Structures are given as C-alpha cells and as structure tokens.
Amino acid sequence: xxxxxxxxxxxxxxxxxxxxxxKDYVSTRIKPGVWxxxxxxxxxxHDSMYLVEGxxxxxxxxxxxxxxxxxxxVKSLTKxxxxxxxxxxxxxxxxxxxxxxxxxxPMDDAFFKPPFELTAxxxxxxxxxxxxxxxxxxxxAVPGHTPGSVVFLDGQTRMLFSGxxxxxxxxxxxxxxxxxxxxxxxxxxxxxxxxxxxDFIYGGHFYQSAYKPLTSSYVTDxxxxxxxxxxxxxxxxxxxxxxxxxxxxxxxxxxxxxxxxLLYGEARSDH
Ligand SMILES: [Zn+2]
Numbered sequence: 207x208x209x210x211x212x213x214x215x216x217x218x219x220x221x222x223x224x225x226x227x228x229k230d231y232v233s234t235r236i237k238p239g240v241w242x243x244x245x246x247x248x249x250x251x252h253d254s255m256y257l258v259e260g261x262x263x264x265x266x267x268x269x270x271x272x273x274x275x276x277x278x279x280v281k282s283l284t285k286x287x288x289x290x291x292x293x294x295x296x297x298x299x300x301x302x303x304x305x306x307x308x309x310x311x312p313m314d315d316a317f318f319k320p321p322f323e324l325t326a327x328x329x330x331x332x333x334x335x336x337x338x339x340x341x342x343x344x345x346x347a348v349p350g351h352t353p354g355s356v357v358f359l360d361g362q363t364r365m366l367f368s369g370x371x372x373x374x375x376x377x378x379x380x381x382x383x384x385x386x387x388x389x390x391x392x393x394x395x396x397x398x399x400x401x402x403x404x405d406f407i408y409g410g411h412f413y414q415s416a417y418k419p420l421t422s423s424y425v426t427d428x429x430x431x432x433x434x435x436x437x438x439x440x441x442x443x444x445x446x447x448x449x450x451x452x453x454x455x456x457x458x459x460x461x462x463x464x465x466x467x468l469l470y471g472e473a474r475s476d477h
Contacts, residue, residue: 226282226283228274228279229246230245230246230247230274230276230279231246231272233279233283236408237363239258239259239260242412242417243255244413245272245301247274251298251411252412253270253410254270254409256367258341258343259284259286259338260286260340261341262339263287264287265288265343266280266306267291267369268292268293268410269299269303269306270299270302271302273301288306288308289308290308292309292320293312293357293369293371294312294315294352294354294370295311295315295316295318295320296352297320297321299370299410300320301321303320303321304321308328309326310328311324311327312330312354313329313354314349314354315355318383330354331345332345332347332356333346342360342361343358343367344359344361345357345358346358346359346396346397348368348371348394348396349390350384350389350390351370351378351379352370355369357369357371359400359404364405364406365407366407366408366422372397372409373407376463377390377428378463380445380448380449380453380463380464381449382449384465386469386470386471387435387464387468388470390432390462391433391436394429394432397425398425398426401422401426406419407420407424407425423459424459427459428460431455431461434457436469440455441455442466445463451465452465453465453466
C-alpha cells in the first residue's frame with residue numbers, strides 16, 4: 207500500500223509540473239510559484255507572460271495580445287490576488303491588461319497608447335521594489351527597445367524577467383520608437399553591473415530561445431556586440447522583419463537588430 211501511495215504522489219507531482227492548456231493559453235510551471243504563459247492566439251508572435259507568486263500577491267508580468275479570458279485562466283493557476291506589471295508599451299505585451307484591476311506601467315512608454323486607462327495605472331520606475339509578500343521584484347530600467355522598457359529581478363530565485371528589453375535570443379532596436387544604439391549600450395552596461403544578482407533570463411518571447419532561459423553571460427555578449435557595431439568591427443547583415451532598413455549583428459549568444467541611421471545620441475527617436 208505504501209508503494210502505491212508513493213507512486214500516486216509521484217504521479218501527482220509530475221502532473222502538477224505539466225503544461226496546462228486551454229483554448230486560448232498554454233502554461234508551464236518553470237519553478238515553484240512561477241509559470242510561463244503563452245497566448246495561442248497568434249502562432250507567429252508567441253508572446254510570453256510570467257506569473258510569479260509571493261506570499262500575499264501574485265504578479266503577472268505582461269499580458270500578451272490575445273482576446274481570451276486571461277484573468278479567468280490566471281485564476282486557475284493561483285488563488286492569490288493578481289497585479290499586472292507591464293515591461294513596455296508594445297501591444298503584444300499589453301493586450302489583455304484591462305481584465306485586471308491593478309496595472310503597473312512604465313509611463314515613458316505612454317505614447318504607445320496601451321489599451322487601458324493610463325490615468326488609473328501605477329508608475330513603474332528604476333529601482334522600485336514590488337513586494338509580493340516575502341518575494342520582492344526589483345524594477346530595473348533598460349531603455350532601448352522602447353524608452354520605457356524595464357526588467358524585473360527576482361533576487362530570491364535569481365531570475366530576470368526581461369520583456370523585450372534584452373533576450374530572448376535577439377533584440378529589436380530597428381523599430382519605430384526605439385532609442386539610438388548608443389543609449390541602449392548604456393542600459394546594457396548598467397544591467398551588466400548587476401550580473402552577479404541573476405542566473406537566468408526569461409524573455410518576452412520565450413520561444414526565441416527554444417523555451418530555455420538565457421544565462422547572465424548573454425548580457426555581456428550583448429554589450430560586446432553593440433560595442434563592435436559602434437566601433438565598426440562588425441558590419442550587420444540585412445534583416446527583413448519589422449521596420450525596413452534593419453541590420454543584424456551577432457556576437458556569441460547575442461544578436462541585435464539595429465538601424466544604421468540611429469546609432470548615436472541620447473534623445474528619443476521618433477515620437
Ligand atoms: Zn517590444
């Protein structure tokens with residue numbers, strides 16, 4: 207009997223780690239209290255969300271672009287009240303946020319006009335600490351992909367949730383609203399100075415890294431590839447997705463797509 211009980215317990219443990227799907231979403235528990243959730247609305251986008259449970263509150267990092275009942279789906283994963291943390295203003299990260307009562311948003315991205323009431327949203331800013339009850343998410347501003355891009359550091363599990371600011375396996379810096387590459391280099395250098403605080407990076411399009419987290423050395427690779435582009439050591443090759451005119455440059459694990467006409471300066475590009 208004891209053996210049967212152990213087998214049942216093991217089966218339950220395996221099942222609770224399994225993918226959980228619905229018509230609109232699929233999720234995987236990647237650590238105790240942490241889920242990766244993906245919209246299935248558009249197979250070409252694969253936008254990622256992360257649900258992180260603290261002792262009192264759960265945070266949903268980004269809200270995809272689907273049209274399903276995301277709040278209902280999240281309720282099937284956690285019993286805790288849920289707050290939404292938005293990594294940046296692009297529509298594939300803000301799509302279903304209005305289903306939740308509490309939204310934190312980096313206001314430097316307000317010009318993207320996210321689909322919720324901005325005046326009711328709370329600001330996200332560099333150095334802010336979001337206390338989920340025994341689990342703290344630190345906000346680190348990494349402007350570049352957008353002016354307001356932030357990442358969230360879970361110091362307890364040494365995980366970094368990065369939106370599109372850095373990682374999955376490439377970063378789009380050639381699209382409308384992105385900052386000059388030099389500005390992004392400053393952000394990556396700042397993040398690199400925090401490298402000892404995290405082991406793994408979970409990006410905003412997790413499929414890009416084949417659903418495997420990147421390591422913190424990716425940040426160093428990204429800093430190096432940008433430096434090599436700016437000092438002329440690497441000439442990018444044409445990249446034809448997103449806005450026109452992008453060039454792709456790679457060093458080790460990191461790839462950046464950049465606009466050769468927008469290399470230097472601190473100013474915002476075009477908004
Ligand atoms: Zn984006």
